[in-house]
Amino acid sequence: MTLPSRRSETDLKLLRVFATIVACGGFTPAQMQLNVSAATISGQMAELERRLGLRLCERGRSGFRVTEAGRKVLEAANHLFEAHRSFQSSVANLRGETVGILRLGIVDNTITNPDARIREALGRVAQAAEGIQIAITIGEPVSLERALLEGRADAAIAAFHHHAPGLAYEPLFREEQALYCGKGHPLFRRAPDKVSIEEINRCRYVARGYMGERQTPRLISPRRAGTSDHMEPIALLILSGQYIGYLPVHYALTWERTGSMRPLLPESLSYTSRFEIAYRRARLREPLLQCLVGELREAHRAAGSL
Numbered sequence: 001m002t003l004p005s006r007r008s009e010t011d012l013k014l015l016r017v018f019a020t021i022v023a024c025g026g027f028t029p030a031q032m033q034l035n036v037s038a039a040t041i042s043g044q045m046a047e048l049e050r051r052l053g054l055r056l057c058e059r060g061r062s063g064f065r066v067t068e069a070g071r072k073v074l075e076a077a078n079h080l081f082e083a084h085r086s087f088q089s090s091v092a093n094l095r096g097e098t099v100g101i102l103r104l105g106i107v108d109n110t111i112t113n114p115d116a117r118i119r120e121a122l123g124r125v126a127q128a129a130e131g132i133q134i135a136i137t138i139g140e141p142v143s144l145e146r147a148l149l150e151g152r153a154d155a156a157i158a159a160f161h162h163h164a165p166g167l168a169y170e171p172l173f174r175e176e177q178a179l180y181c182g183k184g185h186p187l188f189r190r191a192p193d194k195v196s197i198e199e200i201n202r203c204r205y206v207a208r209g210y211m212g213e214r215q216t217p218r219l220i221s222p223r224r225a226g227t228s229d230h231m232e233p234i235a236l237l238i239l240s241g242q243y244i245g246y247l248p249v250h251y252a253l254t255w256e257r258t259g260s261m262r263p264l265l266p267e268s269l270s271y272t273s274r275f276e277i278a279y280r281r282a283r284l285r286e287p288l289l290q291c292l293v294g295e296l297r298e299a300h301r302a303a304g305s306l
Contacts, residue, residue, distance in 0.1 A: 011051065012080070012081075012084065014044055014045075014047060014048040014051070015048065015073075015077040015080065015081075016077075016081070017030075017034065017041065017044045017045070017048070018045065018048055018056060018057075018070075018073070018074065018077065019074060019077055019078070019081070019152070020033055020034055021041065021045070021057070021064075022057075022066055022070075022074055023147075023150075023152060025064065026059070026063070026064035027041050027042065027045075027059055027064065045057070052073065054067075054069045054070075054073065055067050055069060055070070056069060056070035056073055057070050078150055078151040078152075079151075081151055082151045082283075085100065085101075085286075100131070100132065100133070100288050101132075101133045101134075101135055102125070102132055102133070102134050102135070102154055102155075102288045102289070102292060103135045103137070103152070103153045103154045103155075104134065104135070104136050104137075104153070104154065104155050104156070104157070104292070105136075105137050105138075105139050105143075105144040105147055105148075105153045105155070105156035105157070105158075106118070106136060106137075106138060106139075106144075106156065106157045106158065107138065107139070107140065107141065107144070107157070107158040107159070108138050108230050108231050108232070109230075109231040109232070109248065109251045110157070110175075110275070112250045112251055112253070113173065113175055113248065113250045113251075114250060115173040115174060115175070115303070115305045116172070116173050116175075116275070116305075117172075117173070117296075117299035117300050117302075117303050117305060118157065118296070118299075120299045121292070121295040121296040121298075121299040121300075122134065122292075122295075124295040124298075124299070125291050125292050125295050128291055128295070129287075129288065129291055132288060137153070138230075139156075140158075140209070140210040140229040140230075141156075141158040141159065141160050141161065141210055142210055144156035144158055144278070145160065145164045145167060145278060148164075148167055148278060148279065148280060149164065149166055149167065149280075154279065154283070154286075154288065154289050154292075155277055155278065155279045155289060155292055155293065156277070156278045156279070157172065157275060157276070157277050157278075157296075158275065158276070158278075159175065159273035159274060159275050159276070160276055160278060163278075164278075166280065167278045167279065167280060167281070168278065168279055168280070168281040168284070169276045169277070169278050170276055170277050170293070170296075170297070171274055171275070171276050172275050172276060172277055172296060172300045172305065173275050173300055173303075173305035174272050174273065174274055174275065174305070175248050175249075175250070175272065175273045175275060176248070176249040176250075176270060176271075176272050176273075177246045177247065177248055177249065177270060177271050177272070177273060178246065178247065178249050178252065178263040178264075178266050178269070178270045179200070179220075179244060179245070179246055179263060179264045179265070179266075179269045179270070180238050180244065180245060180246070180247055180252055180256075180261050180262065180263055180264065181203070181238065181241075181243075181244045181261070181262060181264055182238045182239040182240060182241045182242075182243075182255075182260060182261050183239075183241060183259065183260050183261070184240075184241025184242075185203075185241045185242065185243075185244070186199075186203075187199060187200070187203065187244070187264060188241070188262055191262035191263065191264050192262055192263045192264060192265060192266055193265060193267075195264055195265065197219060197220055197265075200220050200222055200244065200264060200265070200269075201220055201221055201222050201223070202222075202223065203222055203223065203243070203244045204222075204223055204225035204226065204242055204243045204244070205222035205223055205224050205225060205226070205243065205244055205245060206225065206226035206227065206228065206233075206234050206237045206238065206243045206244070206245035207224050207226070207227045207245070208227075208228065208229065208234065208245075208246065209227040209228060209229045210229050219268060219269060220269065222244065225243065226243055226245075231247060231248065231251055234246075234247060235247060235251070235252070235255070235261075238261060239255065239260060239261065244264060249263075249270075277293060277296055279293065
């Protein structure tokens, strides 16, 4: 696929709009991400299709669907975005500068983990590269890996349960997970230890959607009655007093201290997740990514988390 002979910043901008629409799954969810109206997005897509002479996606009552031509254009566009970023980074490097946008993806609610040294590393990156812009997005592990592979992110930090081909992974820190119930739950008064596996298995359980059956220890098989990819909705359901679910111990500590939440059989049902930084190995020579990975290594090594 080739762009029209008059390549311009407009082509790049419109292709980025298209990439965002595909990543969001349609025009409507992309509005918030792009901060523009539906009419503006529709006009931009029509202009891109006119410039390329191709139908990139179907949109209407039947929903949003990327055409075969659209998939090929998106693949070529991702290569173009990466080449553009690499060019800017290389030119800046020749001038002795470290500038550009560093796009980091991360799972939610890691900030209270005492073993995580992400903020220290980001502070050192900002000091080392004054011209840097850091863009941080929150997502679940599989989406973060997809963003890396598609060139929409430079690095991601999460507990990755399956390593994707084409990505490099480095361990950073660990996170303890425990099974909790909230005040008002039938097991609350007898928690943490005076409950049985049989009682737990009869409880409503809210699961972390992206982990599936991998999340629960083999000792239990509770009744799955809710799901979420993020910690806060899981905590809300637990605090309702009607559900049990796993949370990071550091995250649940606030409610545990106020008597709103208690762990269940922590000695046997807790488990530990290993958090890693993931990135495309071929891009590690880029100054911004190299700086981030180096500072994360140093911060966690100094803290004894590695």
